Amino acid sequence: xxxxxxxxxxxxxxxxxxxxxxxxxxxxxxxxxxxxxxxxxxxxxxxxxxxxxxxxxxxxxxxxxxxxxxxxxxxxxxxxxxxxxxxxxxxxxxxxxxxxxxxxxxxxxxxxxxxxxxxxxxxxxxxxxxxxxxxxxxxxxxxxxxxxxxxxxxxxxxxxxxxxxxxxxxxxxxxxxxxxxxxxxxxxxxxxxxxxxxxxxxxxxxxxxxxxxxxxxxxxxxxxxxxxxxxxxxxxxxxxxxxxxxxxxxxxxxxxxxxxxxxxxxxxxxxxxxxxxxxxxxxxxxxxxxxxxxxxxxxxxxxxxxxxxxxxxxxxxxxxxxxxxxxxxxxxxxxxxxxxxxxxxxxxxxxxxxxxxxxxxxxxxxxxxxxxxxxxxxxxxxxxxxxxxxxxxxxxxxxxxxxxxxxxxxxxxxxxxxxxxxxxxxxxxxxxxxxxxxxxxxxxxxxxxxxxxxxxxxxxxxxxxxxxxxxxxxxxxxxxxxxxxxxxxxxxxxxxxxxxxxxxxxxxxxxxxxxxxxxxxxxxxxxxxxxxxxxxxxxxxxxxxxxxxxxxxxxxxxxxxxxxxxxxxxxxxxxxxxxxxxxxxxxxxxxxxxxxxxxxxxxx
Ligand code: ADP
Ligand code: MG
Numbered sequence: 227x228x229x230x231x232x233x234x235x236x237x238x239x240x241x242x243x244x245x246x247x248x249x250x251x252x253x254x255x256x257x258x259x260x261x262x263x264x265x266x267x268x269x270x271x272x273x274x275x276x277x278x279x280x281x282x283x284x285x286x287x288x289x290x291x292x293x294x295x296x297x298x299x300x301x302x303x304x305x306x307x308x309x310x311x312x313x314x315x316x317x318x319x320x321x322x323x324x325x326x327x328x329x330x331x332x333x334x335x336x337x338x339x340x341x342x343x344x345x346x347x348x349x350x351x352x353x354x355x356x357x358x359x360x361x362x363x364x365x366x367x368x369x370x371x372x373x374x375x376x377x378x379x380x381x382x383x384x385x386x387x388x389x390x391x392x393x394x395x396x397x398x399x400x401x402x403x404x405x406x407x408x409x410x411x412x413x414x415x416x417x418x419x420x421x422x423x424x425x426x427x428x429x430x431x432x433x434x435x436x437x438x439x440x441x442x443x444x445x446x447x448x449x450x451x452x453x454x455x456x457x458x459x460x461x462x463x464x465x466x467x468x469x470x471x472x473x474x475x476x477x478x479x480x481x482x483x484x485x486x487x488x489x490x491x492x493x494x495x496x497x498x499x500x501x502x503x504x505x506x507x508x509x510x511x512x513x514x515x516x517x518x519x520x521x522x523x524x525x526x527x528x529x530x531x532x533x534x535x536x537x538x539x540x541x542x543x544x545x546x547x548x549x550x551x552x553x554x555x556x557x558x559x560x561x562x563x564x565x566x567x568x569x570x571x572x573x574x575x576x577x578x579x580x581x582x583x584x585x586x587x588x589x590x591x592x593x594x595x596x597x598x599x600x601x602x603x604x605x606x607x608x609x610x611x612x613x614x615x616x617x618x619x620x621x622x623x624x625x626x627x628x629x630x631x632x633x634x635x636x637x638x639x640x641x642x643x644x645x646x647x648x649x650x651x652x653x654x655x656x657x658x659x660x661x662x663x664x665x666x667x668x669x670x671x672x673x674x675x676x677x678x679x680x681x682x683x684x685x686x687x688x689x690x691x692x693x694x695x696x697x698x699x700x701x702x703x704x705x706x707x708x709x710x711x712x713x714x715x716x717x718x719x720x721x722x723x724x725x726x727x728x729x730x731x732x733x734x735x736x737x738x739x740x741x742x743x744x745x746x747x748x749x750x751x752x753x754x755x756x757x758x759x760x761x762x763x764x765x766x767x768x769x770x771x772x773x774x775x776x777x778x779x780x781x782x783x784x785x786x787x788x789x790x791x792x793x794x795x796x797x798x799x800x801x802x803x804x805x806x807x808x809x810x811x812x813x814x815x816x817x818x819x820x821x822x823x824x825x826x827x828x829x830x
Contacts, residue, residue, distance in 0.1 A: 234300075235330070235354050237300075238300060238326055238327065238330040238354060239330050239331065239354075239378075239379065241300070241323060241326075241327060242326075242327035242328070242330045242331050243379075243382070244327075245323050245324060245327040246324075246327050246328055246331060247382075248276075248385075248386060248387075248392060248395065249272070249275060249276025249277060249280060249375060249386070249392045249395070249396055250276070250392065250395040250396045250399045252276065252280050252328055252332075252372055252375065253270060253272075253276065253280055253282065253396050253399060253400060254399055254403070255319075255324035255325075255327075255328065256280070256282040256324070256328075256370055256372075257270065257282055257400065257403055258318035258319055258324075258403075259318075259319055259324065259325075259368075260282060260284035260286050260368065261286075261318055261403070261407060261410065262286075262305065262317045262318050262319050263284060263286025263287045263288070263367075263368065264286050264287055265284035265285050265286035265367065265410060266285060266409070266410055266411065266426060267284065267285045267410065267411045267412075267426065268282065268283070268284045268410055268411070268412050268413075269282070269283045269284075269412075269413045269414075269415075270282050270283075270396075270400060270412070270413065270414045270415070271283075271414075271415050271416075272393060272396060272414070272415070272416040272417070273416075273417055274389050274417070275386075275387075275388065275389025275390065275391070275392035275393045275396075275416075276375065276389075276392050276393065276396055277375055277376070277383075277386060277389065277392065278373060278374075279371060279372065279373040279374075280371070280372045280373075280375070281369065281370070281371040281372075282368075282369070282370050283367065283368075283369045284367045284368050284369075285365070285366060285367040286367050286368060287340065287341050288338045288339045288340035288341055288343070288346075288366055288367055288368055289336075289338040289340060289347075289368060290340040290342075290343060291338075291340070291343060291345075291346075291347035291359060291361070294336060294338060294347050294349045294359055295349060295356060295359060297325050297336075298325045298326055298329050298334075298336075298349070298351055298356065299322075299326060300322065300323065300326045301321070301322040301323065302322045302325075302326070303319065303320060303321065303322030305317040305319055305320045305322075306320045316481075316518070318482075318483060320524075321524075328372055329351035329353075329354060329356075330353065330354045331353070331375060331376050331378060331379050331382070332353065332372045332373060332374055332375040332376070332377075333350075333351070333352050333353060333372070333373050333374050334350070334351045334352075334370065334371070334372050335348065335349070335350050335370070335371045335373075336348070336349045336350075336351075336368065336369070336370045336371075337349075337362050337364050337368070337369045337370075338364065338367070338368040338369070339364040339365065339366050339367065339368075340366075341366055345361050345362070345363065345364075346361070346362045346363060346364030346365075347359050347360065347361055347362060348360045348361070348362035348364075353374075353377075353378050393416050393421075396414070396416075397414060397416075397421055397422060398474060400412060400414050400422060401422060401437040401438075401477075402477045402484050403484055404422065404424045404433050404436065404437055405430070405433050405434060405437060405477045405511045406477065406479040406482065406483075406484050406511075406513065407433075407482075408424070408426070408427065408428055408429055408430045408432060408433035409426055409427070409428040410424075410426050411423075411424055411425055411426030412424045412426070412436075422436065422437060423436055424436030424437065430461065430462055430511060430513075431443055431446065431448075431462065434446060434462055434511065438475075438509065442464070442468065442509060445464060445465045445467060445468040446462040446463065446464055446465070446468075446509070447462065447463055447464070447465050447551045447552070448460075448461075448462055448551070449461045449462065449463060449512070449547045449548065449551055450547065450550070450551065456516070456517055457514075457515070457516050457517075457520075457536075457539055457540060457543050458514070458515045458543065459512050459513065459514045459515070459543055459544050459547050460513050460515075461510065461511040461512045461513045462510070462511050463494070463497075463508055463509070463510040463511075463512075463548050463551065463552070464508045464509040464510065465552075466498070466501040466502055466552065466811065468508075468509065469502050469503075469506035469507060469508060469509075470506070470507050470508070470509060471505070471506065471507070472507060473491055473495070473507050475507065475508070475509040475510070476491050476494055476495075476507070476508065476509070476510045476512075477510065477511045477512070478490050478491065478494075478511075478512050478514065479512070479513050479514065480514045480515075480516060480521055480532055481514070481515060481516060481518060481521065482513075483523060483532070484530075485530060485531060485532050486530045486531060487531065487532075489537065489541060490512070490514075490540070490541065490544060493541045493542075493544045493545045494508065494510050494512060494544060494545075494548060495507060495508070496545060496766045497544070497545045497548035497549045497552065498548070498552065498811075499766055499769060499770070499811075500769065500773075500807075500809055500810070500811055501552050501811050502811045503810055503811045503812050504810055504811075506811075510548070512544055512547075512548075514540060514543070514544065516534070516540065519535075520534060520535045520536060521533065521534055521535070522535075637805075638799060638800050638805040638806070638815065639656040639657050639658065639661070640656065640657065640800075641654035641655070641656045641661055641663070641796050641800075642654055642655045642656070643789060643792045643793045643796055645789065645792070646665075646786070646787050646789075646792055647662070649783070649784050649785060649786050650664065650665060650666070650783040650784060651663060651664060651665065652665055652668070652787070652792045652795065652796065654796065656817070658817065658819060658820055658821075659817050659818050659819045659820040659821075659822075659823065660817070660818045660820075660823070661815055661816065661817050661818075662815070662816045662817075662818075663795075663796065663799070663814060663815050664783075664808075664812075664813070664814055664815075664816075665781055665783065665785070665787060665792075665795065666780055666781060666782055666783050666808075667807075667808035667812055667813070667814040668795055668796075668799045668805075668808075668814040668815070669780035669781045669795060669798075670773075670776050670777055670780045670808045670809060670810075671776075671799065671802055671804065671805060671807070671808050671809060671814055672780075672795070672798045672799055672802055673737055673775075673776035673779050673780050674772060674773055674776035674808075674809040675802045675803060675804075676737065676776075677717065677735065677737050677772050677775055677776055677779075678769075678772045681716060681717050681768070681772060684716065686716060686717050686718045686735060686736070687718060687735070687736035688718035688719070688720060688733045688734070688735065688736060689718070689733055689734055689735070689736045689738075689739035690720070690732060690733040691731065691732060691733060691734065691747055694730050694731060694732045695730070695731045695746075695747045695748035695751075696724060696728055696729070696730055696731075696748065697728060697729050697730075697731060697748035697749075697751060697752055698727060698728045699727050699728060699729060699752075699755070700752075700755075700756075701727070703727075703755050704723070704726070704727060704729075706755060706758065707721065707723075707729065707755065710758075710767060710771070713767070713768050713771060714771070717735050717768075717771060717772065717775060718733065718734060718735030718736060718737075718738075719731070719733070719734060719735060719751065720732040720733030720734075721751070729751075731747050731748050731751050734747045734750070734751075735775050735779075737775060737776070737779040738750060738775060738778055738779045740779075750778050753774070753778065754771065754774045754775065754778065757770065757774045758770055758771055758774065769809075772809070773809035773810060776809055777809075777810075781795075799814065
């Protein structure tokens with residue numbers, strides 16, 4: 227074929243592919259236009275997951291009748307002009323591509339009344355073919371209805387999910403926008419049923435309550451906007467008593483623009499390290515402010531990603547803020563503080579147990595029979611063990627840079643060992659009931675703090691192996707070793723490169739010595755590396771490394787312990803900083819409250 231310029235129609239449909247991928251992208255573009263038009267209400271109606279129709283109604287500035295047709299031309303925008311600096315853009319839109327893109331792959335009806343006109347106007351574009359402007363009665367604002375999306379692009383249609391799937395994408399996208407714009411009242415209805423509603427009070431907590439419900443809102447912690455004016459973050463993050471099984475509950479905005487950023491989500495996730503069990507994720511809204519010139523929003527057709535000039539700085543501002551508020555509140559770990567202030571009813575609901583350190587770590591701990599033996603639902607626990615206030619003694623944690631170590635000491639009640647159960651749990655009696663201690667989790671906590679203290683003081687001990695072990699590394703693992711060699715040495719590993727993909731392990735951290743010798747040492751080293759493979763960098767990395775060493779030097783579930791060994795372990799646990807959770811955030815201790823035991827036995 228000879229080289230020729232594509233027709234406008236074809237060029238638009240190709241371009242539309244970049245901006246409009248699915249119904250949720252239509253909703254995003256239309257709602258962003260409503261927000262740019264300073265709307266205070268945005269109502270979205272969906273039929274058939276958006277494939278049948280999407281209607282967005284706003285009460286914004288409106289479009290003058292004589293500009294309505296222009297709005298649908300490619301690269302037509304009222305938001306920038308020749309004098310604009312493409313870096314510092316304050317509006318959500320600026321490319322002038324959304325309306326033409328949408329109308330090239332759907333039938334679009336726009337009705338708008340501009341603030342300063344007497345009457346509204348109606349304009350119809352049918353898969354790229356425009357009609358004439360008609361006058362129409364309308365309230366101030368804009369109503370855009372998009373129907374038959376992609377019926378002229380069968381390839382696109384084929385890639386759409388079920389109506390339910392597309393709707394849930396729309397819902398989570400709108401939820402995120404509602405969180406970033408708490409002063410706008412949003413609603414979403416699908417096939418006539420309301421799915422989401424926020425009141426637009428301007429308070430983030432109200433918006434969050436509208437999106438996730440009042441129960442969740444009660445368990446959110448407020449991020450304090452940082453000191454530095456240029457880079458700051460505010461928002462809400464879930465207390466460790468609340469978590470989700472996937473990453474979709476993290477909303478991030480930069481200078482008011484909703485963005486997706488793997489790195490920033492990861493920064494948030496990592497801030498919870500030690501506060502949440504593995505594979506549990508927080509609910510978070512992080513609203514980042516940076517100088518406008520520090521972000522480039524023009525790197526992604528749907529503007530979902532941005533580029534930061536100083537990404538590491540943003541990353542650490544976010545992490546520090548979250549770490550600070552988590553350390554300061556540490557709600558699930560604070561048995562001692564809660565009891566001292568008399569504010570915590572350890573167990574109010576009959577027929578359930580209270581987990582001292584937080585959540586139940588898995589289904590295995592829940593029996594299906596009713597009544598006494600039933601372990602509580604984590605949401606119940608979190609409500610009961612949530613503290614109303616920040617405990618004293620933890621203020622120094624926020625904002626001074628030393629946010630990573632919690633100097634506030636948790637207390638464990640004095641426990642008398644009764645025996646061991648299932649070769650895994652130490653059964654004990656305390657002042658307020660019966661306590662079960664997970665022997666591995668407890669020992670892990672003890673070892674973690676020992677190993678960490680030595681590491682911090684640069685006094686880790688190393689134990690030479692009688693026979694050095696040779697290990698073959700997985701592809702890419704050598705880079706991890708080289709990158710972190712300093713920290714590995716500092717904690718007591720003596721390793722040497724041996725060919726391209728193998729290592730010789732000559733010595734091991736002393737804590738590991740009894741459990742890892744000879745080939746065992748190599749195996750443990752490999753396992754530690756595995757656990758650290760994508761474990762971030764800096765402090766997070768060393769914490770994970772220490773946790774992993776602690777894990778491998780601790781007693782396992784299934785190991786028989788004598789009464790004396792049980793007692794020793796409990797004494798050691800009493801002395802650590804945070805006895806109530808293991809370094810990965812799982813509880814070490816679970817309590818059965820004496821009041822409930824008495825109630826269950828009908829003694830009162
Ligand atoms: P962009 O948002 O990048 O400017 P669009 O194609 O999304 O491009 O919209 C084109 C123009 O139409 C906008 O610049 C704006 O002037 C106008 N417009 C679109 N939607 C609305 C709305 N809901 N309220 C007011 N004006 C709107
Ligand atoms: Mg737009």
